[in-house]
Amino acid sequence: MASVSAPSAALSPHRTSASAALLFPYPCFSPRVSPAPTARPRRLAVSARAMPWPHVLTVAGSDSGAGAGIQADIKACAALGAYCSSVITAVTAQNTVGVQGVHAVPEEFVGEQLKSVLADMSVDVVKTGMLPSAGIVKVLCENLRKFPVKALVVDPVMVSTSGDTLSGPSTLATYRDELFPMADIVTPNVKEASKLLGDVSLQTISDMRSAAESIYKLGPKHVLVKGGDMPDSTDAIDVFFDGEEFIELHGLRIKTSNTHGTGCTLASCIAAELAKGATMLHAVEVAKKFVESALYHSKDLVIGNGPQGPFDHLFSLNSPLHKMGSLHKFNPDDLFLYAVTDSGMNKKWGRSIKDAVKAAIEGGATIVQLREKDTETREFLEAAKACVEICRSSGVPLLINDRVDVALACNADGVHVGQSDMPAWEVRELLGPGKIIGVSCKTPAQAGQAWKDGADYIGCGGVFPTTTKANNPTLGFEGLRTVCLASKLPVVAIGGINTGNAGSVMELGLPNLKGVAVVSALFDRECVATETRSLRSILMNACSRS
């Protein structure tokens, strides 16, 4: 199988927001209106054919309850903006209780479906789900050799989440010998990984790593061992292996019984992202975030009477407050140069909030917070919407200070709150798991609470005296060090930081101190871009020294 092509715009660690915007290009399905006759109708036809659309072919079983299988795959691809064709390998009678019956489609007819789709349509990525017999696996491999695609995603579905067998032991050898060597990624959960490796016991993250390595040796280019079923863990941890490096992917474990179809959905999302041109790791990260968000938004859904319900893949269509456009995987490195605006300072220098943000980004700010204490809500929201656009197009996350309502209305990437603002856990309830939440902390206890509440980072300060925030106690280096050492979350230092002292803050060498947040040193100056550039180069030099 040809390897996955790199995305046309390389994704740097600081550019996740822009990539998220690109990755969720909600296709605008305008109603089909017959165009009035024009002089050149042929042109329209030509340009329509010239527009390629990311295309995933799922080769899987039908789930009559529509939570998993083909139905989940189509919904997941639709949600991420990819077209999804389908080759059905089996029809299952299934609901929220379990699998009541399986009717495998004859091999020849699976082959006929494959040929129909692959010979005619430009499929980018093939994703496999339930392959009920060794014969069907072989037919698939033959067709993939005849009609090569950009990538093959193999979800080795063997047992349903209800515990029913979907693919017998006789297919295992064919999976391992024929399909895996063609795969770009294989995505077993721990139970499947254990089965694939002869019922080895997988209890720990270290076991998951060993399993990923052993499966990699069977031939796929990447392996993702999913740890959602691991006991006693508060996070949902998956292990990704590319043959060189193991990456642990941490996610929130959402408390819900509506988890039927998560495996199919994750693999389909990976396929959709690959079809759109993402790199493998990025595709996996987006897919994981998507599943987490879908589970979160569907946690209270009631469909069926059984123990495991389906979830809503198209939640974003019904939930304008959680638009997918901002699904942003938080990267702690984004805290490196945190520009925090101040309306008073910008007014003093005769610039708008929007121009201030543009200049900070031009100078190299890696994250922006709108801290507008004296701006009327209407004006603030308008400015915030304009800043969201600027930040998205530059790949810089935009957070709103204090105002959860404004953040929701402008679909910002997150919110920063302090100890007297809305508690972080309430903010998380309102924003959902896909947004970034920062909390100001001056003590280890506050840092611990921020972690429990589901925050992504903490702001710690004032490190130095400041006139920007009234009555703000100064913690000094010792206070900063104490909080950093106690914090399980990444930290950004704030308060009185400028080009003269920023280097000394970073040179403290505290491992989770990821950057500095600055107001007056950038915005109470004539040229914001120049000041930001100077501060950035000081920070970079300090980091290279420490």
Ligand SMILES: Cc1ncc(COP(=O)(O)OP(=O)(O)O)c(N)n1
């Ligand atoms: C990055 C960052 N850290 C700390 C703060 C301070 O927030 P808070 O304590 O809520 O005070 P106000 O900014 O609301 O006055 C921050 N804004 N950003």
Ligand SMILES: Cc1ncsc1CCOP(=O)(O)O
């Ligand atoms: C908002 C805030 N929180 C703690 S100190 C501070 C003000 C930082 O402003 P400056 O960078 O101008 O000192």
Ligand SMILES: [Mg+2]
């Ligand atoms: Mg506040």
